[in-house]
Amino acid sequence: MEKVKPKKHLGQHFLTDLGIAEKIAKAVTGHQDVRKVLEIGPGMGVLTDFLLKENWDLYLVDIDSESIQYLHQKYSDLGDKIIEADYLKKDFGPIMGGSYAVAGNFPYNISSQIFFKILEERNSVTEVVCMLQKEVAQRIASPKGNKDYGILSVLLQAYYEIEYLFTVPPGVFNPPPKVNSGVIRLKRNKVRQLECDEKLFFRVVKQGFNTRRKTLRNALKPLGLSDKLKEDAILDKRAEQLDVQEFVILTKKLQESWNQ
Structure with a gap:
């Protein structure tokens, strides 16, 4: 051969x-x-x-x-x-x-x-x-x-x-x-389903890292942050400072703010 x-x-x-x-x-x-x-x-x-x-x-x-x-x-x-x-x-x-x-x-x-x-x-x-x-x-x-x-x-x-x-x-x-x-x-791992909307989780992660030097408050602006959510301390951080569970929490907060 x-x-x-x-x-x-x-x-x-x-x-x-x-x-x-x-x-x-x-x-x-x-x-x-x-x-x-x-x-x-x-x-x-x-x-x-x-x-x-x-x-x-x-x-x-x-x-x-x-x-x-x-x-x-x-x-x-x-x-x-x-x-x-x-x-x-x-x-x-x-x-x-x-x-x-x-x-x-x-x-x-x-x-x-x-x-x-x-x-x-x-x-x-x-x-x-x-x-x-x-x-x-x-x-x-x-x-x-x-x-x-x-x-x-x-x-x-x-x-x-x-x-x-x-x-x-x-x-x-x-x-x-x-x-x-x-x-x-x-x-x-044993995670079959994240404790949040998985499609939105993917969007949040990608958007957060697209401008990784910015705080999440600025990086996530295109997703539409409510005035209340803008005051949340988690948005003071940059994407690289959040682990998986923290991104799940952030996704849930974003979803909840849209539903209010």
């Missing part, structure tokens, strides 16, 4: 270090007794080999037709579990048939979009173990009050317990990226 050439327009950086691939595969725990794993962007299957050794019920999705052809030759037993598709655009609910974990070496250029899709599928995706740009990985795992803390931090931490596992240097990829990578693990 001819090796697949990494394609710049797809953000492909193929992992070449088998030790790191094994470490990532072993980080998948099967949280909530889930056995199905969807690997995003398997490339030539360096991580896939170790996921198969862990005996997961494995599905592969890749947008690159050359990779798909290679994977079909390498893993002929997987058959239609090898899926040529854009993960961001395909509905995996019917394919996975219930709860599943996600693993992969995510392309840097779409990693944030992948996580927004995972948020949409949060009641099916029980665990995520992935490698992505270190800065993004740190942002997702960051606690409140940190300069890295942002929209994805709050939204993902609302539904997942998040651990930053380890850092990966550029030299173990072909081609090497210009920055370090980070591996993180997300495990679905």
Whole structure:
């Protein structure tokens, strides 16, 4: 089989270090007794080999037709579990048939979009173990009050317990990226429904961080603050100073002010 050439327009950086691939595969725990794993962007299957050794019920999705052809030759037993598709655009609910974990070496250029899709599928995706740009990985795992803390931090931490596992240097990829990578693990928590309007919660978080240097009193003006709410001390803070629960409280206060 001819090796697949990494394609710049797809953000492909193929992992070449088998030790790191094994470490990532072993980080998948099967949280909530889930056995199905969807690997995003398997490339030539360096991580896939170790996921198969862990005996997961494995599905592969890749947008690159050359990779798909290679994977079909390498893993002929997987058959239609090898899926040529854009993960961001395909509905995996019917394919996975219930709860599943996600693993992969995510392309840097779409990693944030992948996580927004995972948020949409949060009641099916029980665990995520992935490698992505270190800065993004740190942002997702960051606690409140940190300069890295942002929209994805709050939204993902609302539904997942998040651990930053380890850092990966550029030299173990072909081609090497210009920055370090980070591996993180997300495990679905017990929150099925936030104690507020979830769509409004998403809006409040995004609006709050859009102008993160401003106080929430100024940042949230476009949402329409009542005179009473404007006096609330929580609005003296900036978005990065609020944890998930405080954003839930703020969302409820905003909703209540609209209903008065």
